[in-house]
Amino acid sequence: GENVEQxxxxxSVQEGDSAVIKCTYSDxxxxxxxxxxxxxxxxxxxxxDIRSNVGEKKDQRIAVTLNKTAKHFSLHITxxxxxxxxxxxxxxxxxxxxxxxxxxxxVVVIP
Amino acid sequence: EAQVTQxxxxxxTVTGKKLTxxxxxxxxxxxxxxxxxxxxxxxxxxxxxxxxxxTDKGDVPEGYKxxxxxxxxxxxILESPSPNQTSLYFCASSSRPSQPQHFGDGTRLSIL
Numbered sequence: 001g002e003n004v005e006q007x008x009x010x011x012s013v014q015e016g017d018s019a020v021i022k023c024t025y026s027d028x029x030x031x032x033x034x035x036x037x038x039x040x041x042x043x044x045x046x047x048x049d050i051r052s053n054v055g056e057k058k059d060q061r062i063a064v065t066l067n068k069t070a071k072h073f074s075l076h077i078t079x080x081x082x083x084x085x086x087x088x089x090x091x092x093x094x095x096x097x098x099x100x101x102x103x104x105x106x107v108v109v110i111p
Numbered sequence: 112e113a114q115v116t117q118x119x120x121x122x123x124t125v126t127g128k129k130l131t132x133x134x135x136x137x138x139x140x141x142x143x144x145x146x147x148x149x150x151x152x153x154x155x156x157x158x159x160x161x162x163x164x165x166t167d168k169g170d171v172p173e174g175y176k177x178x179x180x181x182x183x184x185x186x187x188i189l190e191s192p193s194p195n196q197t198s199l200y201f202c203a204s205s206s207r208p209s210q211p212q213h214f215g216d217g218t219r220l221s222i223l
């Protein structure tokens with residue numbers, strides 16, 4: 001099956017700085033890579049996704065980059081704010097009908 | 112409003128007492144999944160369903176059953192719950208795995 005790993009497990013950043021979370025995957029056939037944000041006590045919610053035919057996608061302060069050769073994709077958050085504090089999960093599709101999640105990254109934005 | 116509804120939200124029960132967690136979606140989605148979330152282990156898929164009467168095992172299916180008799184409903188059944196099934200459970204739906212997953216609000220199960 002697909003193996004999805006996230007680094008680092010915990011990330012602390014000063015408010016206003018940028019945060020980068022990297023995710024690696026094992027299945028070279030994977031073609032869809034979403035990122036979910038989970039605030040404390042809440043459900044995971046999609047914040048951005050990217051498909052294998054695109055190298056980068058941006059939505060306001062959030063961007064995702066994909067390196068298919070190296071099999072990794074990264075979430076970039078610029079100008080971090082306290083409300084960005086959450087657990088972030090990356091995921092990757094594999095097979096015809098599976099979606100595998102990483103273990104999650106705790107991001108703490110220090111005011 | 113588009114949503115995935117899980118019930119109950121919280122449940123404390125005892126070992127061996129059969130329980131069912133219901134999941135219903137109103138978006139006409141074909142694909143539905145159950146995940147469990149444990150500290151340090153992320154979201155692990157228990158079972159998924161591609162459509163009515165089509166279900167398959169995920170990564171951690173032991174001790175669980177599912178059914179998909181109607182498109183909107185995907186209940187999770189624990190026939191004989193054990194303490195190691197104490198966890199936070201999420202149901203999710205989408206049109207397919209390569210589309211955004213819509214998660215329910217979660218069900219926190221405690222098996223004593």
